[in-house]
Amino acid sequence: MTSTLLWSLIAVQIAMGAFDTLYHHELTERLAWRPSQRGELRLHAVRNWLYALLFLTLGFVEPKGFLAWIVMGVLIVEVIITLMDFVEEDLSRRLPATERVNHTLLALNYGAILVLILPVLLGWAGEATGMAWVSHGAWSLLALIASLSVAVFGLRDWFAAERSERLGLASAAGLADALAPAQKILVTGGTGFVGQRLVASLAAAGHEVTVLTRDGAKAAALPAPLRVVTSLDQLPGDTRLDAIVNLAGEPIADGLWTRAKRRAILASRLRTTRRLAKLVARLDRPPSVVVSGSAVGWYGSRGDEGLVESSPAAPAFTHRVCEAWEREAMDIAAFGPRIVVLRTGLVLGVEGGLLARLLMPFEFGLGGRIGSGRQWMSWISRDDLVRLICHAVATPSPSGPVNATAPEPVRNADFSAFLARQLRRPVLLPLPARLLHGLGRDFADEMLLGGQRVLPQKALASGFRFRHVRLDTALASILGQDEGQEAPVHSAAMVAAGK
Template identity: 45%
Template sequence: MRILVTGGTGFVGKRLCEKLIDGGHQVDVVSRSPSQAARGLPRECNAGKSAMAFIDTPPDAIVNLAGEPIAGKRWSDAQKKRLISSRVEATTALVEFCKALQKADKPLPAVMVSGSAMGYYGDQGQKKVDEETPPHPEFAHRLCAQWEAAAEPIKALGVRLAILRIGLVLDEGGGTLAKMLPPFKLGLGGRFGDGRQFMPWVHREDLVEAILYLINKSGLEGPFNAGAPHPVTNREFSQTLARHLNRPAIFPVPAFVLKAGLGEMSRLLLTGADMRPERLHAAGFNFGYPTLDKALADILDD
């Protein structure tokens, strides 16, 4: 297959591209800096500044992972606009690309797997959350809702749309652990606030496999929670991570400190959702790393 990927140089996208190339697929990557992207991706990947660069080689599938990192900067009004626009504009460009393919009488992709995030649900407290759970209205939800809505018009073109609401991605070399490991390795880690907030997480390998699964299973569409089947609270996450590092986790970060330092963005650390991958399970997808212990053992243990 020929797969078009946005966000291909990111933590998830890069691993996806590697896996696709290993599987014998052709991979086209959209990047603002194609030459730089080409240096960081398998040499078999083709990089272009926009999807329109590949209009003469129509993809069989699209994977849309583009978007500015949500925790990269404090959430000023301007930054909120950038977070939304980076996702909405990238997604809208893919819809327009498919319209251009149709107008040129070229084949359309069979499917688009489009990213979203666990933030769609907002703060859900202690209740279990599946794909039918009503969201809590707050910025993270509005961001994800607009991101998902930007992808919806592609269905009118006959392209199957699957949306992945992604949890915290774990693996070596980046993602959530890149920021957490330094203090924990020094024995300075601990829970955030009271630690009761849930942290939906997923091993990067399972996330990539879920993307491939949705590409290949023709009947699967709509939203899918991309989090491991056993989410944990922040307290449990901190204790498990510390145990795998043979370090204590006795330095909690008070909620007021996070709120003072991060403002509204502190909600990413102090709230969460007990998000379960009900629709992936129902579709027959099996997680290779269903528990945090198994995931961290793979990532951290020698």
């Protein structure tokens, strides 16, 4: 039982399990905040508690007789739970390649552990029932640390599964109430964070949705009925489209802005928008409206100034990207459609975007303000953004740039405090501006340390009303802790006055 090989394999199992939990489950897949993973979280919780029992037993006890049979039973149950987990994962989500490889290595290593440990347990099973207390030195200390760790994460997964009951998304159908029945709408970027919710809302409301995507696997997970195309050339000239919503583009906040990343960010937006212009030009009847994406980065970093659609911009990489993207979209107006360009703020939801990245560190008490915390954050809930897109399609008045942000932007320090309060955690670890600038340069300066105080003047003037106006009530709703507070009503005049 004191075999160095066996303990080495156990140590490898612990290391790979820790990597799977921290990197995949917490950091990248964020399972604790995905309502669809309730069953997987419960399986993880039970398995973690079994691991805690096994590590304590192997580290400090030699179980004899009937107790050895119990340990073997636990090992078999762990295998059954793992197989159930594999099935649950395949049914509920698309695993990244690194997670599949890690799972394979975990299974192989666990098989090797079973080969070494079962003969020992069978030998102990033949002895009189009892326990002999032992110590394996550093290996026992490793077993204790691993046992406490997996027990804690088991509790986290169990409570996260219980919390997911409150995180279930409301029906998407009501988000498209502004649209007339049976609209025919083309959506680019329909597999993204915003696009998925938009497509779900349109399909649930009975509209005919066509999605342009290069990722067939992601498109297959979108709710039916819808049509998927991989090229706009697949749409003949007699295709009828009432509207086009253009959300496609390389994510701008998913990595440092290397030269290649900058080119990809700009090219992906211009390429798709130019192809849409060619499609509209050859259609027998062009759509009545094209809603195209942009971002509040158009304004650059403007300090405390309240920014409406007519405000000028400051030089910045984000401005250059958004300005070029908007110009390409506005050129489509020459073929007949009304053009709406949504300058979108930080989109909040647990399934993606900024909030999803912040949940893990804040939930573990590691969150804090960024830099001075005085920079403005112009935000909008994902459902309000979907509603605003539908409003822009259905309402004839808005055209040109439209700020897609809630009426009450907040400073970063306040954002951090609101989020920590909703999670019932302290705000402990601010991120120093000098460190961020040294690591991220322009990316950090524009995306983390800079900001814009953007006000949705045109949206409100056109009659749109936000469901989530204040950040505290928006976060309460998004995080499943809605207290039923009503948001104040803002008027276009109040926004124009910067209130």
